[in-house]
Amino acid sequence: MANKEIYLDNSATTKPTKNVVRAMLKCLEDDYGNPSSLHAMGLAAEKILKNSRETVARALNCSAQEIVFTSGGTEANNLAIMGVASLNKNKNSRLVTSTIEHPSVLNVFNGLEQMGAKVCYLPVDQRGVVDLHSLKEVIDKDTSLVSIMYVNNEIGTIQPIEEIGRIIKQISPNTLFHVDGIQAFGKLDIDLKNMPYVDLFSISAHKIHGPKGVGALYIKKGTKLSGMMMGGGQEFDLRPGTENMPGIAGFAQAIVDMALLKEKHPNKLYMLKERLTKGILDTIDDCRLNGPSVKEGAPHIVNISFNDIRGEVLVHALEKYGVFVSTGAACSSRRARISHVLRAIGLIDSFAIGAIRFSFSLFNEMEEIDYTINIVKQIVEQLRKFIRR
Ligand SMILES: Cc1ncc(COP(=O)(O)O)c(C=O)c1O
Structure with missing residues (x-):
């Protein structure tokens, strides 16, 4: 042994699974067109992009138009938090997160704090569960965003996302709720249609036997956030740049492979x-x-x-x-x-x-x-x- x-x-x-590597290779060797090109090779790439987006959306039970591909979980988290914070720069606006978030969330909040934003870090108990009394105390109509991870990457705590979402929306219906779902995706059953209190949800391919450097952000229809980059308008103008097609195709393949394996075991x-x-x-x-x-x-x-x-x-x-x-x-x-x-x-x-x-x-x-x-x-x-x- x-x-x-x-x-x-x-x-x-x-x-990455063998199928993931094969799907990626096919994108590199055969289907290497740019999905924005008008010719047949562009259309072939666009079809892969569309199918992959639909695969991700099916896995989360949301619409394909609500999925924006990113360069990974870190970028999905950054886009969610910065995207909301930059639209809510007024003096009273407050942001809420927990003390046990991943650095791709915590460091964004730390940065925003240094730029003058008001951020509240919720404590957790011995199991790592967010203190709901503190949550109730800090939420008010001026809270623009709450960001809480679904599953902690170090100790595996599962947060009561439904309860957290309900508390937020009961006190302040306009407060947006972002969930870092990177360690939950592929492990817990996620059904965003039945989680209407979640506005933004981040996932990453390399945690589910997909490639590194690709992820996605679910943005609930009607949620307002601004992109962090300017460019050619790809990904609904929220994440411009020619799409990482091998990564995206590999991501979709990983979702298919892991769903089958999970069903078996x-x-x-x-x-x-x-x-x-x-x-x-x-x-x-x-x-x-x-x-x-x-x-x-x-x-x-x-x-x-x-x-x-x-x-x-x-x-x-x-x-x-x-x-x-x-x-x-x-x-x-x-x-x-x-x-x-x-x-x-x-x-x-x-x-x-x-x-x-x-x-x-x-x-x-x-x-x-x-x-x-x-x-x-x-x-x-x-x-x-x-x-x-
Ligand atoms: C909970 C959590 N959030 C965010 C990330 C960052 O994802 P990525 O490595 O795709 O940028 C990770 C990865 O370790 C994670 O475990």
Whole structure:
């Protein structure tokens, strides 16, 4: 097994499926026309674009006209927040988010704050769930936007999006609600027709076995926001620039592939997560599950701390045995600092620095989980012997 690659870092990114690579290659080799061109090659590309948009829309249960392709989840989040904020620059306007958002949301709000905007960061409880009392207190008619993630990328907390949406719209019907749905898409059932309180919803292809560098923003019909770039008018003038056709075709193919696989294995992710969590917590001393319980959290993410052991030491030790995991968010895990999410849920430092995120995909197998439990146990015991000598 050690020669095999056991990839348990699927929240950072996923391996594109073979069909995705084929769809992308076809766009590069054969259907390389510009969808804006008038000739037959342009029309062929336009058809791929149209079909891909419809595939994304079907997956979210919305209309194709409500989907804008972007260069990924980060851009979708930026477009949603900046796009609304730039139309609401008046003195009283307020923006609301939570303390555990992804940097592609938090840093946009930080930037807006530096430019004079009023931003409120909602606290979360020990499971990472947004405090609804604080939400009720801060929303008023001057709140232009609330942005809350659906699933947290480090600890897997699922926010009560429906309840949050209802609270917002009951107090202030004109306040827009943006949801970073990047870790939820493909894992939870999402039906935007039945979520009328959600105005904006971000998704990304590379978290669902699609390519990197492509994502989409759902913009509910009638929602007003301004684009961040100026150019040739593509994507309803909200995201100009010649479309990333191989990426978009790969994104649509990933949606099709993953829907089929999920139908075949509806509970597999939860089973993998349950087995790994139980295996580790039952056999290794002095470790703890961070964030929500196994059942409450998202099916594909589990975050466990090992007291006395640094997360990055464990990541590198595991890699020698072919097991790939993460210390937390991929983009912050190279920096030696404690995760803002683990801080926000109140984890003490000695546990926070020993946190590891395991994240699963439908391509993982139970044997990989059993192998991982054993290797983690061996490594943790060796490291502790060494530290406590
Ligand atoms: C919750 C969340 N939001 C946003 C992003 C950014 O998406 P992308 O990598 O497509 O820019 C990520 C990726 O790690 C994420 O997990």
